[in-house]
Amino acid sequence: MLTAKLSIQNKVYHLQSLITDQKEISSGYFRLIFSAPQIAQIAQPGQFVHIYCGEGTYLRRPFSIAKVKKNQVEIIYKVVGKGTELLSRKKKGNTLDVLGPLGNGFTQSLNHPITQSPILIAGGTGVASLLFLAQKLITLYTSHLTPLTVFLGAKTKNDLLCIDNFKKLGCQVKLATEDGSLGYKGLVTDLFRNSLITHNSSLITNIYACGPYAMLKEIAKITQKYKIPYQVSLEAMMACGLGACRGCVVKTSHQSLTTSHQHFVYKTVCKDGPVFEANQIIWE
Amino acid sequence: MVNLSTEIARIKLKNPLLVASGIIGFGEEYSKLINLNVFGAITTKTVTLKPRAGNPSPRIVETMEGMINSIGLENPGLEIFLKEKLPFLKRKLKIPIVVSIAAENAEEFAEISRRLDKEKGISALELNLSCPNVRSKEPRAKSPPLLSCPPPRLASGDAGAGESKNGGINSEQGVISLISQDAELTYEVVKRVKKVTKLPVIAKLTPNVTDITVIAKTAESAGADALSLVNTFSALAFPHSPLTTSHSPVFGGLSGPAIKPIVLRMIYETYQKVKIPIIGMGGINSPQDAIEFFLVGAKAIALGSALFRDPFLPQKILIGLKQYLKIQKITLSKLTGSMIHE
Missing domain, CATH: 2.40.30.10 (Translation factors)
Known part of the structure; x- marks a missing residue:
């Protein structure tokens, strides 16, 4: 690995x-x-x-x-x-x-870089962190044969960003707009779900996503069903940005060692995140 | 050479600039960015007897010239503080450490104080008296689930947190009172703590009272060595955080430049009624602000949420203060309350 x-x-x-x-x-x-x-x-x-x-x-x-x-x-x-x-x-x-x-960024891993491929899903300005990630993945795995698949979703054509940047990197770009002005008409989560019907989900090593909370939550449902490792980059209003003020917390699951009860702990988006393993997050 | 050293509650400070409770947590994060030893002393995040998970998100909202916070006194509890947090601070800092503590009643305040009294390396205790008084009130009907740390019903109350959205206001019971909204309770808590510790005791008061000088005088008569004036102002605002779907308001404590004029008035009034020194805080955002706090009677000052924006504000304030003293040809001790003495 x-x-x-x-x-x-x-x-x-x-x-x-x-x-x-x-x-x-x-x-x-x-x-x-x-x-x-x-x-x-x-x-x-x-x-x-x-x-x-x-x-x-x-x-x-x-x-x-x-x-x-x-x-x-x-x-x-x-x-x-x-x-x-x-x-x-x-x-x-x-x-x-x-x-x-x-903050903590994405953890990048590929089990079998020749045949398997990560998928990137961005909503709106969520493209920013994923563009950086795509560059990194491509330089890290030059021997990688399967192209990186990137799903971009937004309200309208005007809100779809960086399409050319991803294409220049050699990514396979799939587009969705809510009004249908470019690409698939509907939510990017639906486009992604549909793609899993034709795509062998076992070949997906990782999903990385950044975008609105509702989008990230919906993808969490899908990845849980198909058991695909999934990392999310969360957004939050922040004060210090360093983890000191505890102002930007998110609920994460926490298994107590002593009582075997399912507890939660608050983690800071700014320091513990913004990237989390999605299965840690208690989606609300 | 301008001398900035001073003394508050028997603690010798190389300069009069502290950092308020709740701003830098327990120092681990900020020590990566700034040299914490520039401060005259630091005040820790408020420690409670048992760990507290704090309030759900959203915990902060930006407002005009300020912010509202509703952290809910999230902290690891006294044991972890002693085992992990205090040793780090002692290793890292060459300046006095003031430990902020909160409890639901006088007995618990005394219990924490007794334990901290045995520790080396603590210079003073700051009593966060802005927590709900649960002694005379029934538990709230709709208290939020605090799964990982169940029972405590205190709402909040650090440098940021005054009265939290879940604790400060309850539509069914009205405003829940805080310890420092009640002179009798304030007296009881300070008195009990003084009895069990030789450490200097600083009483931090809520501004959410009709007349803060009444509570200030009570704290003084109970033996408080100094006052921290003031905690945050009870407030509400609507958040626009991506993590929230509803547009329900956040109740919390307001800090920042927006509150400064009210704080100055409160220090001005209190300075004329008490003999113990006042540590002024609330909206300090520039050297000019700092000087104003001294003019109305503060003997030391503390930096709050403005540090989030400008990590180099401490240096700027200290340089500005030195320049002012030099130009005015006045000593720091003479500056305190000079507006009133004139």
Whole structure:
């Protein structure tokens, strides 16, 4: 068994980074690139950066890392509130107050890299962390013959992001939009479920997903049925981003050794996550 | 050279800047990012006798110039604190450690204090008196399930947590009272703790009272060595967290710049009524804020949720404070309450 259990370095940096590019990639969606060598060198797929967006916000905002290239770090986000609105107004040459890299990323493993394949499923801006993961998987397993399958889902064509980026990496991309403006009409979870009918599910080594809570929960039902290992990247409002304030917890199952009772423990999305084994999560 | 050293409740501090309870937990996470020894002292997250799972998500909401938290006093309990958390802090820190504690009643406060009194390396106890008083109230009808740590009914109450969504307000019973909303109980708790420990005792009070000076004077008369003013303000806001599907509000404690003017007024009033020193906290976000706290009567100050945004705020505040003292040609001790003395 070939397992690339990535050791997450314990270093966290607080940087005033220079923005090298910011572009609206689709209406309301932005790609921001900033220079942060310390973060770029150690960041792993699934990790995030915690950014102070500007006056008028009190807390930082977490963003998944979508790509690292030499000294540059890239994030992809949608303008959803005051923080992202302020962020979208920043321009090349402005500085960015960044904390990172934070959290635990995806654990990448392939049992039989020749015949088996992981599947990536992204909803909306969930593409960010999975784009980084796809790059990593492809460079890690160059001998890998089966192409990486990526399911992308969103409300409309405008909300489907990074299709070309995945294609350039050699991924097989399957699309779903709720309004049918591109690809399968309906939810990406349905598209994925349908694909399992024709696809031999035993050949899927791992599923990695990032997106809305309802989507992740629905995939958890499917993967449980087919017994496929499944990792999710969760989102949460965060305060410290380090695990200290305990503000962003998620309920996870915990088997008590002494009483054999099923208990739960709260884990922090920022430090214990944002990536979790889905079977640990108590879906609500 | 400007001297920032001071003394609070018999604890010698190299500078008057503390970190408030609940902000850095037990120091493990923040010590990877900043040098905690820049502070004059640190206050731990509140420790209770038994472990507490805390409240369900969402626990935090950003508000205008602040945030609401409803952590629910999540902590590993006294035993784990002594076995794992305190040794780490003692190893890592060269500055005084203030341990924040909470309990449901005076007896339990005394039990925790008795145990901590035997430990080396603790400089003071801070009594988190912003927990619901369950002595005179029936247990709440709809208490949240706390599967991994069943019984305690306290709601919350750290630097962040004042009164939690599950504990602070109950539609059937009205507002549940907190220890420091009741002068008699405040007196009883402080008195009992003082009896069992030689450690300096700091009483941290809730601002959710009609007249905080009444409670402050009571704590002083019971023997409190200092006051921490104040805990968070009872509040509610609607979250927009991806983890929630409903739009039900979060009840919790409000912190941040939004509360600062109210806190300053409370310290201003209390300073004129008590002799024990005041550690001021609530909305400090800049050197200017810090100076204002001293002007109205704080002898030391504590940094709260603003640290989440700016991990280098401690240095900025200390540098700003030094510059101010130098320019004004005034000592730190003279600065305290100088607005009133003039």
